[in-house]
Each structure stands twice: as structure tokens, then as C-alpha cells.
Amino acid sequence: MGVRGKLTPDAPLAPLVWFKTGGAAEWLFEPKDAEDLAQFLSDLDPQVPVMALGLGSNLIVRDGGVPGVVVRLGKAFAKVERIDDVTLACGAGASGILVSSTARDTGIGGLEFLRSIPGTVGGFVRMNGGAYGREVKDILIDCEVVLRDGTRQILPLADLHYTYRHSELPEGAIVIAATFRGHPDAPEAIQAEMDRIAASREASQPLRSKTGGSTFKNPEGHKAWALVDAAGCRGLMLGGAQVSEKHTNFLINTGAATSAEIEALGEEVRARVLAQSGVALEWEIQRIGNSEPSPLQGRGLGEGHGANG
Template identity: 50%
Template sequence: MISDGEALIAKLGDKLSGLRGRMTSNAGMDKVTWFRVGGPAEVLFQPADEEDLAAFLRAVPEEIPVMVVGIGSNLLVRDGGIPGFVVRLSAKGFGEIERVSETQLRAGTATPDKRLAAAALEAGIAGFHFYHGIPGGIGGALRMNAGANGVETRERVVEVRALDRKGKLHILSNADMGYAYRHSSASKDLIFTSALFEGMPGEQEEIKAAMDAVQHHRETVQPIREKTGGSTFKNPEGSSAWKEIDKAGCRGRMIGGAQMSPMHCNFMINTGQASGHDLETLGETVRARVLENSGIRLHWEIKRLGLFRQGQEVQEFLGQII
């Protein structure tokens, strides 16, 4: 289990003086994640802006863990909580969108994907409609190359601003991001702060029609009104995760308060009283069943953070030898 956040803040003492952001000890991550589960962050820090974040990173010794989270949509926090500092970028400091040219927009990484799509519509810039259907933030989209409806983030990114663990600024090109399917090879220590995106000139009526089609698809096939983290697993090569889950008999399967959605069985939902342990156990049960049924090893798309409660560890594939 994590220790008292007040002790961590006191340990660093004057090193944290001068920071303008908000610092909260023992912050409940269940209030942050869309699953509404998870133990506390030892200390949650919400920096005021990029300069404040850089000062924070320079102040915190590298042996103390620092983890960044976004709006919490694609995130499962374990019940034992997260040691060290959790950085959450605020909409006020990292949520601005600026039109840079006729086809380019710069967005802070706390910007919801849907808001970037809306800004592109207003500017008459095509190519961003797919973000209207992704329930996440720009930071997460950059990190995991989020995509939908046949378009991926890597097709829109020009460059990314990021801070390293020592607070140094880096400007990464599209090639520097090392994009692949639902993956970026950019260093895990980098915290993205904003990105420059490029689309193409478009008619607002056509852009709006594309966004409406994305929204209709989501409402028709996804459990968007549930406590969910979106797609649970990445699609395996040559197939779809939901098809493999369905063939393995896991549609609607429940463990505790966690369920694979009967509507879209690659969506895991908290039916009301699930714990992080319930959700991760269900996910690993599904992975084990799919492996047994088809020989396919599903890979998590949802990001899992933090510590297990003692005695509630969850092994990958439920400990099968693979």
C-alpha cells in the first residue's frame, strides 16, 4: 500500500515552494477514472501550465515516481493506489486550441478529443471527424495513436511538445513519435503538453455529416452511457477483439461488479459496485479464455496503473504458461 502523501510533500519541503499548481495528498483516483474505481494517488499534482510543470519536474528527485494521467477514460487504477506523484493536466492550463494556419491547429493535451473535432469543424478543417467518437483526451491520443473510423492520430500529427523527467523541453516530429497501431515508441518519461495537427480544407456541411455518422455509430454499437474505459483490448492481427471474445463465450460475462458488455463485448463496464480487482480479473479471464479458444493473445488497450492490494494480485492470463 502507498504511504501518506503529506509525508512525501513534507520530505521534499522547500523544493516544492513556488509551484502554482494544486497539490492534493491521498487523492481518490476513483473520482478521476471513468470506471470510478481505484485506490488513492499518494500525491496528485495539477500544474498551472507548462512552465509550472517544468518547475515541478526539476524539483522532484528522479527516484520518486511521477506518473501522468489524462481525463481518465482509458485508465484502470488498481485498488492499492499509485505511489509517488500523479500529474493531471488541467483544462485551464493545457486545454487551449489555437488555429495556426488554414489547415493547422495546436491543441493542449488536456483537450478532449471531441473538442478538437468541434474546433476543426468550426475552422472548416477536414480530417478530424474521427476524434468526435473517441472518449479521451489529446494526451492519451498522442501516446497510444488513438484512432477510429479508419483514421489514426499519426495521420494528423505534425509535432509534439513534451517535457522530460528533468523538466527539459523536447519538440518531437511525427517520425520521432514512432507510431504503430495503438502505440507510440516515444519515451515513457515524456509528458506531452501540446501538439500541432494538420488536416485539409473542407466544407463544414461535409465535416458535420462525417461527425454525425461517427456519433450515430457509437450510440448504436457501444455502451457509451455506462462506466467504461472504451475498448479493453487491441484488435489482434487479422481479426477483431470483440469477435474473439464473443467466440470464447465471454459476451456479458461477469466477475463481481465487472462485466463484458452484452452490447459490445470488447467494452468492460462497472455495473455499479466493481473494484479494480474485479475489472482486471475479468480482463485476464477473458484473455485466458480467448487464448484457450483460438490461440490468440489479446493485448490490453486500457492502461493499468498502481499497486494491487495485498493478496489480490492478478496474474496475466490468470497465470497460464504461455
């Protein structure tokens, strides 16, 4: 069985994630289109783990690498199109900046907050991404997924059972598209709100650093950054990893950090916050892969898979 996209063994993931750390994917698959992805998953051994990778912003790839297949959706999945006066059809590979800019150009308000989330539509939908008082659940109509067995399915908003930074997508499902609904608004007003959001982010977040975005979820009734600050963790370092001086809910790779150091620093912060305030912080950043190199690294996917360009 062949693929029409690109299938790469032992593919380094560090260049593809914001922290610029971590090991390789056993296999990296960049499908040519939705049909290519569906066929690939249909033919793949059901025991092989599969996960999707977007912009790699809210992610720690552990140093031992990721077993199975990492799927990265490219340009074929990055289209954003106007359906009507208030609705956009968005590919899962489209960035928040592209979606919000297209909404502005077509006079659709209410999607400005996506400008501030470093990621792609697939990640937003999976994690109910949000910022500045809005969440994906406020704008999503439905999404299209490819299930682990290769079946394609449209899931309405209600089926995702959204809670804070969480959805109940089927295990192994890969989001390939989403439909967002806003409201009519003037492009000038939309741009003004996007500018306000961009300025707020620039002032408060370490955007020029190798970081992973918000590290911990905000506990009920608290701000994570304030709890971290109160526990004395501002600027705390472990190896090459540091708690940001600018925004204490961000971890930074100062240059030569390992993923192990970044994750261990996060656990140290959690321990200090728990001791100081009694609040158990939950990770918002997803951590994937093995802490140590796997003895299974490099195993075959089965007959017929090849690295096609």
C-alpha cells in the same frame, strides 16, 4: 520549493476515471501552466515515479493506489487554436470533442475521428489513438513534451515511431501540446461526418455505462470483440464487473466493482479467447498502480512541496 498549481496528497483517483474504481494517488499535481510543470519535475527527486492522467477513460487504477506523482493537466492545457487553413495547435488537456469541433468551425477536415475517442490530446498522442480508419499518426506534425527532468522538447512525428496503439515517447515524458494537420473542407460536410461517427458509437457501444473504452487491441487479422464473443464471454460477470452485452470488447462496472474484479475479468476473457481461438489478446486499457496498499503510501516528496491552491 513551491508550486503555483495544486499539489494534493493521498488524492482519490476513482472520481477522475471512467470506471469509478481504484485507489488514491500518493500525490496529485495539477500544474498552473507548462512552466510550473517543468519546474516541478526539475526539482522532484528523480526516483519518484510520475505519470500523466487525462480524462481517465482507457485506464484501470488498481485498488492499492498509485505511488509517486499523478499529473493532471487542467484548463491551461485545454486550448485549441487555428494556426492556418489546415493546422491546429492543441493543448494536451483538450478533449477529442473540442479538437474536432474547432476543426469543423475553422473548415479543417480529417480530424472528425477524434470526436469518437474518449480522451485528451495527450493520451491520443501517447497511444496513437485511432478510430474509423484514422490514427493520430495520420494528422500529427509534432508534439511538445516535458521530460522527466523538467526539460521541454519538441518531437516531430518521425521521432515517435508510431505503431498500432503505441509510441516510443521518452520514458516519463508528459505531452503538453500537439500540432495537427487536416485538409480544407466545408463545415457542413465535417459536421455530417461527426454526426455519422456519433450515431455509430451510440448504436454499438455502452456509452452510458462505467466503462474504460476498448479493452483489448485488435490482433492482426481479427476483431477483438468477435474473438471475445466466439469464446462465449458476452455478459460474463465477475463480482461487479461484466463483459458488455452491447459490445464485447468493453468491460463494465455494473455498480460496485473493484478494479481487481475488472482486471481479473479481463484476464479471464483473455484465457478463454486463447483456449478457444489460440489468439493471445493484448490489453489496450492501461493498468496502473498497486494491487494492494503500499507501505510507502504517504511518503514525502522532499522539502518545500506543499499543497498550494
